[in-house]
Amino acid sequence: MKWTWVLVGFLLCFCGLSLGKDALDFPDYDGKDRVHHLSAKNYKSILKKYDVMVVYYHDHPGSSRVAQRQFEIEELNLELAAQVLEEFDDEDVGVGLVDAKLDKDIAKKLGLDESDSIYIITDDEVIEYDGELSADTLVEFIFDVLEDPVEIIDNSRELKGFKNIEEDIKLMGYFKSHKSDRKNFEAYADAAEEFHPHIKFYATFSAKVAKALDMKLNEVDFYEPFMDNPVVIPGKPYTEEELVEFIEDNDKPTLRKLQPHNMYEIWDDDADDDEHIIAFAEESDPDGYEFLEILKEVAEDNTDHPHLSIVWIDPDDFPLLVPHWEKIFGIDLSHPQIGVVDTNDADSVWLDMDDGEDMPTVDELEDWIEDALSGYIEKVLKDTHVEHLKLPL
Amino acid sequence: MKWTWVLVGFLLCFCGLSLGKDALDFPDYDGKDRVHHLSAKNYKSILKKYDVMVVYYHDHPGSSRVAQRQFEIEELNLELAAQVLEEFDDEDVGVGLVDAKLDKDIAKKLGLDESDSIYIITDDEVIEYDGELSADTLVEFIFDVLEDPVEIIDNSRELKGFKNIEEDIKLMGYFKSHKSDRKNFEAYADAAEEFHPHIKFYATFSAKVAKALDMKLNEVDFYEPFMDNPVVIPGKPYTEEELVEFIEDNDKPTLRKLQPHNMYEIWDDDADDDEHIIAFAEESDPDGYEFLEILKEVAEDNTDHPHLSIVWIDPDDFPLLVPHWEKIFGIDLSHPQIGVVDTNDADSVWLDMDDGEDMPTVDELEDWIEDALSGYIEKVLKDTHVEHLKLPL
Numbered sequence: 033m034k035w036t037w038v039l040v041g042f043l044l045c046f047c048g049l050s051l052g053k054d055a056l057d058f059p060d061y062d063g064k065d066r067v068h069h070l071s072a073k074n075y076k077s078i079l080k081k082y083d084v085m086v087v088y089y090h091d092h093p094g095s096s097r098v099a100q101r102q103f104e105i106e107e108l109n110l111e112l113a114a115q116v117l118e119e120f121d122d123e124d125v126g127v128g129l130v131d132a133k134l135d136k137d138i139a140k141k142l143g144l145d146e147s148d149s150i151y152i153i154t155d156d157e158v159i160e161y162d163g164e165l166s167a168d169t170l171v172e173f174i175f176d177v178l179e180d181p182v183e184i185i186d187n188s189r190e191l192k193g194f195k196n197i198e199e200d201i202k203l204m205g206y207f208k209s210h211k212s213d214r215k216n217f218e219a220y221a222d223a224a225e226e227f228h229p230h231i232k233f234y235a236t237f238s239a240k241v242a243k244a245l246d247m248k249l250n251e252v253d254f255y256e257p258f259m260d261n262p263v264v265i266p267g268k269p270y271t272e273e274e275l276v277e278f279i280e281d282n283d284k285p286t287l288r289k290l291q292p293h294n295m296y297e298i299w300d301d302d303a304d305d306d307e308h309i310i311a312f313a314e315e316s317d318p319d320g321y322e323f324l325e326i327l328k329e330v331a332e333d334n335t336d337h338p339h340l341s342i343v344w345i346d347p348d349d350f351p352l353l354v355p356h357w358e359k360i361f362g363i364d365l366s367h368p369q370i371g372v373v374d375t376n377d378a379d380s381v382w383l384d385m386d387d388g389e390d391m392p393t394v395d396e397l398e399d400w401i402e403d404a405l406s407g408y409i410e411k412v413l414k415d416t417h418v419e420h421l422k423l424p425l
Numbered sequence: 426m427k428w429t430w431v432l433v434g435f436l437l438c439f440c441g442l443s444l445g446k447d448a449l450d451f452p453d454y455d456g457k458d459r460v461h462h463l464s465a466k467n468y469k470s471i472l473k474k475y476d477v478m479v480v481y482y483h484d485h486p487g488s489s490r491v492a493q494r495q496f497e498i499e500e501l502n503l504e505l506a507a508q509v510l511e512e513f514d515d516e517d518v519g520v521g522l523v524d525a526k527l528d529k530d531i532a533k534k535l536g537l538d539e540s541d542s543i544y545i546i547t548d549d550e551v552i553e554y555d556g557e558l559s560a561d562t563l564v565e566f567i568f569d570v571l572e573d574p575v576e577i578i579d580n581s582r583e584l585k586g587f588k589n590i591e592e593d594i595k596l597m598g599y600f601k602s603h604k605s606d607r608k609n610f611e612a613y614a615d616a617a618e619e620f621h622p623h624i625k626f627y628a629t630f631s632a633k634v635a636k637a638l639d640m641k642l643n644e645v646d647f648y649e650p651f652m653d654n655p656v657v658i659p660g661k662p663y664t665e666e667e668l669v670e671f672i673e674d675n676d677k678p679t680l681r682k683l684q685p686h687n688m689y690e691i692w693d694d695d696a697d698d699d700e701h702i703i704a705f706a707e708e709s710d711p712d713g714y715e716f717l718e719i720l721k722e723v724a725e726d727n728t729d730h731p732h733l734s735i736v737w738i739d740p741d742d743f744p745l746l747v748p749h750w751e752k753i754f755g756i757d758l759s760h761p762q763i764g765v766v767d768t769n770d771a772d773s774v775w776l777d778m779d780d781g782e783d784m785p786t787v788d789e790l791e792d793w794i795e796d797a798l799s800g801y802i803e804k805v806l807k808d809t810h811v812e813h814l815k816l817p818l
Binding site (some may be wrong): 064067098112116117118120121125167168169172173179183185187189190191192193194196197234294315316317318319320321322325326348350351352354355356358359366391 | 456488491505509510511512513514516560561562565568572576578580582583584585586587589592627653708709710711713714715720739741743744745747748749751752757759784
């Protein structure tokens with residue numbers, strides 16, 4: 033995996049806060065070494081000590097001062113994660129390092145494919161972490177890993193909570209709860225484990241919830257992000273393999289959100305194309321919200337389009353990248369933007385929305401995207417010999 | 426301000442990502458020194474160089490190795506923020522340090538009240554930053570500072586975006602757009618500057634938007650967080666002072682969300698009471714969502730209660746604190762929790778919800794909170810001589 037470290041999370045406490053001794057204080061990093069350097073000699077016994085092991089399979093650090101310092105900061109960040117995880121009661125979670133030069137064979141034995149990556153090793157599986165390398169995003173991801181792969185929806189308020197989740201791919205299955213008849217639910221749960229925690233699996237045993245969703249027994253519905261209406265997976269009841277196959281065939285949604293915990297997964301996924309449609313919109317800003325509503329409608333209208341995949345970035349989620357993106361793309365991110373970026377040279381064409389004053393209609397945006405996908409815009413870009421361009425509709 | 430550093434944000438880039446040269450890479454920290462040490466000699470000339478100055482008014486670092494290292498890490502974090510802000514085109518933003526021991530007089534001249542705090546100094550004002558000390562949260566806050574204090578709502582989609590903002594206090598004013606008749610709008614904008622960016626101010630000049638909100642000309646509506654229905658500020662048209670007074674009298678909402686950018690503001694605010702109602706609920710989890718819906722109803726029913734102020738914490742926003750809270754409060758944060766925490770000794774009483782299986786109704790939760798506020802629960806706690814307790818309804 034191509035990898036960029038975002039080191040986050042030194043928690044240094046100066047003084048107690050008022051709310052109950054240190055009840056709401058951030059924990060100090062206490063300076064204790066907890067991160068294990070895994071070697072041929074020790075890795076088996078260390079792995080035995082933990083329920084879950086977080087392994088950073090890192091490139092051998094260079095000898096320059098900068099490289100040494102970078103590696104030191106990475107280690108400190110993992111130390112902080114290890115300290116936080118040590119306090120966690122439910123499971124024993126350890127943190128370790130594997131050096132890609134010195135201990136390639138261990139990586140192979142553990143099933144770690146690529147260096148410069150973090151893996152979470154549980155009893156059953158090895159899960160790659162494709163998020164920002166910050167202690168907080170990593171720790172949150174580990175909590176997600178430790179949760180059950182299938183979450184049960186019991187009542188209408190929980191159903192409202194289920195409907196409220198729109199940024200991720202999610203599935204819902206309706207099954208019999210009776211223990212003697214769990215075969216179909218178990219196939220579903222096994223499929224869930226394959227994608228956990230990247231894809232969210234829900235199930236209900238309640239006829240009332242199923243009725244509200246208009247679902248038949250043993251049916252599984254697949255929801256793309258930002259789509260109110262699911263696709264009913266055909267051919268119920270399903271085997272685990274049938275479910276896995278359907279999900280793998282459908283895991284490139286029309287509209288996706290770039291999030292700290294999945295950013296590299298999405299970027300890597302885009303690498304096989306030559307150009308990408310990227311939309312910047314700040315959800316908490318009325319302008320951005322307006323544009324996002326239009327974008328969602330376009331996605332909903334075009335969900336069957338085979339080549340359309342828009343990546344939505346909320347600048348609020350990546351404040352440290354905002355000035356960088358503004359410079360590289362020649363745009364102002366205090367207003368919504370949509371553009372086509374050439375992956376080879378970062379040339380880009382952006383839709384001219386007059387600083388958010390002149391939003392496109394759904395139809396206009398669809399036409400613009402159609403042009404973009406047809407290569408028209410790329411051609412304009414080549415003809416004009418400029419790096420960044422604002423085009424009206 | 427009581428202050429805890431959360432150091433976030435070393436951006437070390439190992440290798441280019443696929444999406445267009447380094448277009449979507451995190452910027453490296455380039456090692457250049459950008460943070461100014463402000464002294465009596467240089468502070469005037471440095472302040473002149475920037476439109477906005479971010480100043481960390483820090484306690485003099487101790488001489489121990491740990492204290493030195495902590496300060497070093499703090500500085501590096503600010504260096505990263507400074508580097509990111511240097512790329513920002515709209516305004517020149519500088520970052521500086523003032524030492525509370527060596528340069529107290531400069532702090533006084535700049536209007537910095539308390540050490541161990543970050544201040545953002547603009548032409549007109551000094552704004553205290555009460556959020557988590559992480560580069561990303563700080564940089565995002567600075568972007569908010571640089572935005573206009575009043576955001577204009579033009580149409581129904583933007584209005585939907587306005588309604589979607591529920592986690593913060595917000596105000597909406599309806600004014601005439603005509604330039605000759607801007608007096609009332611200007612009083613509103615002046616009031617907005619007093620609270621910017623902590624409280625969000627919106628305005629509309631559109632009769633259609635005003636009609637949808639059932640507003641009369643020159644009316645200003647005040648929205649508590651999580652309340653659909655606003656309070657109409659009485660006595661329109663208002664002077665700036667009348668608006669400021671009303672807001673100051675109403676800035677302790679019934680239900681508030683603890684967020685990284687306002688966490689210390691909320692905690693400090695609670696310091697004058699002896700006990701606090703804290704609710705943990707993960708919005709992206711159906712259980713948590715269910716509980717939050719109940720909580721919002723309770724808040725809506727009791728918005729006029731003079732002493733009720735519930736702090737909602739979404740554990741997803743503070744993953745590094747989760748194990749710490751679970752330990753200190755003796756609770757499991759994978760399910761929703763509500764409790765009363767004694768600020769003096771961190772003793773706490775939590776409502777027994779059977780791991781989220783047995784949610785209270787709105788009425789039951791109201792009764793429980795009433796008990797909590799009446800001191801009944803505190804008494805139970807004293808009588809039982811335990812630190813943490815789970816109580817059924």
